[in-house]
Amino acid sequence: MVIMRAVLCSLCAVLAPAAPCLLRAWQLGAGVIRTLCMGLALLSVCKFTEKHECVTTENGVGTVGISNFAQEEALGNVVYCSLLEVGTKLNKQDAFGALESVKAASELYSPLSGEVSEINEALSENPGLVSKFCYEDGWLIKMTLSNPSALDEISS
Amino acid sequence: MQRAVSVVAHLGFRLQAFSPDLYRPLSFAQDVLRRTPLYDFHLVHGGKMVEFAGWSLPVQYRDSHTDSHLHTRQHCSLFDVSHMLQISVPAAGAVHLATALLENPEVKLAGLAARDSLRLEAGLCLYGTDIDEHTTPVEGSLSWTLGKRRRAAMDFPGAKVIVPQLKGKVQRRRVGLMCEGAPMRAHSPILNMEGTMIGTVTSGCPSPSLKKNVAMGYVPCEYSRPGTKLMVEVRRKQQMAVVSKMPFVPTNYYTLK
Numbered sequence: 001m002v003i004m005r006a007v008l009c010s011l012c013a014v015l016a017p018a019a020p021c022l023l024r025a026w027q028l029g030a031g032v033i034r035t036l037c038m039g040l041a042l043l044s045v046c047k048f049t050e051k052h053e054c055v056t057t058e059n060g061v062g063t064v065g066i067s068n069f070a071q072e073e074a075l076g077n078v079v080y081c082s083l084l085e086v087g088t089k090l091n092k093q094d095a096f097g098a099l100e101s102v103k104a105a106s107e108l109y110s111p112l113s114g115e116v117s118e119i120n121e122a123l124s125e126n127p128g129l130v131s132k133f134c135y136e137d138g139w140l141i142k143m144t145l146s147n148p149s150a151l152d153e154i155s156s
Numbered sequence: 157m158q159r160a161v162s163v164v165a166h167l168g169f170r171l172q173a174f175s176p177d178l179y180r181p182l183s184f185a186q187d188v189l190r191r192t193p194l195y196d197f198h199l200v201h202g203g204k205m206v207e208f209a210g211w212s213l214p215v216q217y218r219d220s221h222t223d224s225h226l227h228t229r230q231h232c233s234l235f236d237v238s239h240m241l242q243i244s245v246p247a248a249g250a251v252h253l254a255t256a257l258l259e260n261p262e263v264k265l266a267g268l269a270a271r272d273s274l275r276l277e278a279g280l281c282l283y284g285t286d287i288d289e290h291t292t293p294v295e296g297s298l299s300w301t302l303g304k305r306r307r308a309a310m311d312f313p314g315a316k317v318i319v320p321q322l323k324g325k326v327q328r329r330r331v332g333l334m335c336e337g338a339p340m341r342a343h344s345p346i347l348n349m350e351g352t353m354i355g356t357v358t359s360g361c362p363s364p365s366l367k368k369n370v371a372m373g374y375v376p377c378e379y380s381r382p383g384t385k386l387m388v389e390v391r392r393k394q395q396m397a398v399v400s401k402m403p404f405v406p407t408n409y410y411t412l413k
Contacts, residue, residue, distance in 0.1 A: 077222050079362045082338050082391075098391060100339055102221050102273050102361055107391070 047151060049111045060148045062112050063139045066099065066130055070106070077101055078130050081123040083108075083141055088116045092150070096141060099130060112150050114143040192238040193250035201265055211239040214267035224270040225364040229405070233266035234258065276370060277363050279332060279402025285342060286330065286358045286372055294321040295374070297330045297402075328355065329380040332404060333371045335397035338390040340371040347387040347394060354379060357388060363404060370404045371397075 048054050052070035055062045083097035090096055090110040097108045119141050123129055130138045145151075189212040198205065203214030213236065216224060227233060234257055238250065245253050257263055272282070281287045287296045292314065299322060306312055310319055333340060340360035345353045360371030371388070379386060384399040 077220050079222075079364075080339060098338065100362065102225070102364055103269050105339065105341065105391075 047111070049109070051109045053109060053111045055111045055151070057145065057148065057151050060145050061117065062114060062143050062145050062151070064096075064108075064111060064141050064143065065139045066108070068131065078127045081127040081130065081140070083119045083123070084116060086116050086119060090114060090116065090143065099127070108140065110143070112143065112145055113147060114145040116141050117144050118142040190239070192236055193247040194236045194238065194254055197251045197254055198236065198265075203265070203267065206268065208268055209239070213239065214265070216267040216269045217265050219264065221269040221273070222364045224264070224266045225273050227264050228266055228270055228274055229365055231262040231264070232260070233270065234263050235266055235271055273361050273364060276359055276361055276372070277365055277403065277405040278407055279372070279404060281330075281372075282359060291330075291374075292318050292321055292326070294318060294326050295328055295330065326377060328374045328376050330358070330372055330374055331380050332382075332400040332402040333357065333360070333373060333386070333388065333397045334400045334404070335369050335371070335388055335395050337369070337395040338393070339369040340373075340388045340390060340395075340397065344371070344373075345389045346373050346375055346397070347389060348379065349385060349387065351387070351394070354386075365405050370400075372402070375399070 047056070048067055052067040054065045054067050057063070078099050078101055080100040081097065084090075088096070090113060092110060092113045094110050095107045096110045096116065099106050099108065120129070120137075120139050122137065123140070130140065189207055190210055191212050195205075195212060198214045198217075202218040204216055205212045206215045208215075219227070224233065234254065236254075258265070275282065281296065281298070287298070293299055293301055302312075302318070302322070306315075307319055307322060310316070312318075333346070339362045340357045342357060342359055344357040344360065346355040346357060348354050355373055355375040357371045357373035360369065360373075362368070363370045375386070380399060382399050382401045386397050386399065387394045388397040389395075
């Protein structure tokens with residue numbers, strides 16, 4: 001797990017300059033996170049919910065994906081993805097879709113309130129892409145946020 | 157693979173009732189669970205251990221579930237079923253035997269996850285989930301297990317209920333189902349085309365071999381013919397489904413003939 005997070009942080013660095021990578025405190029000690037991520041970068045801050053959804057925001061638009069932990073440890077290979085339609089209004093913690101592996105299905109819960117503005121159509125052909133969230137292609141939905149500052153409520 | 161599947165198939169009908177929740181990650185002291193003679197062997201080979209019916213068993217090894225499933229179809233896998241089966245080799249010889257079998261380059265270890273998706277593709281029941289003490293062999297589409305002699309002699313438990321069903325009608329039958337969209341899984345309601353609930357899915361998963369969703373469940377007799385169009389409800393949405401013959405993937409069991 002620690003190794004995986006170190007690899008994640010390296011990937012963050014390759015992809016973009018900017019803010020510190022805020023990983024969930026329970027996965028690594030906070031001090032360790034700072035050490036690993038000092039000088040590393042992300043296009044924007046990546047925040048994680050308790051249910052393993054991950055969200056970054058830019059200009060009032062949130063991009064939602066799932067954490068690597070959820071994808072690798074909890075779910076295994078994702079073989080199917082279903083998402084609600086563009087235009088759906090979501091409250092924080094509303095279900096917005098599901099990911100399925102051979103053995104189990106997992107519902108997806110919105111980390112923030114807002115309206116679905118885009119869904120990642122590539123996932124219907126290639127559901128395995130979800131493993132690449134934060135790092136390009138694996139995003140699930142984008143949403144216009146009803147309250148942009150609500151991002152701060154999500155614990156890191 | 158064929159031999160492994162045939163061994164499991166013969167045993168399937170002699171299993172004790174298992175928990176319908178197939179397996180749970182190990183969350184309590186391992187010494188509460190029973191271990192097969194291959195427990196350490198599984199750990200050495202990267203087995204991820206989970207609780208299953210009071211035993212600590214590997215759900216998978218280092219390969220993904222899907223890779224393990226497909227390897228079994230195309231080559232050969234080794235499953236530890238010693239929690240059910242007495243193999244006539246002393247327990248002390250189990251590791252030696254398993255190691256020897258693994259020396260064949262075609263053979264890989266496979267765990268509970270692959271076993272479950274493979275048996276579903278083969279149309280085989282999981283006791284406690286697809287059949288239990290409330291189903292008869294006729295309802296379970298397992299009449300083939302009752303030989304002529306027994307049907308005539310009626311000298312087995314439940315004969316008075318079962319033999320009339322063989323000759324006459326049953327209320328419900330276990331059928332195979334296939335659908336597009338989200339995978340059907342256990343407890344999904346089955347509906348007729350008018351939207352009335354007529355039955356329930358007992359097992360289901362996306363089939364790694366077919367890349368389609370397969371399932372089995374019980375429906376009233378009049379809906380049990382292959383090709384019958386039905387609906388299955390998945391996460392509050394109704395999806396088209398069709399009654400399908402089983403096995404979903406053709407079997408190729410090794411027989412001594």
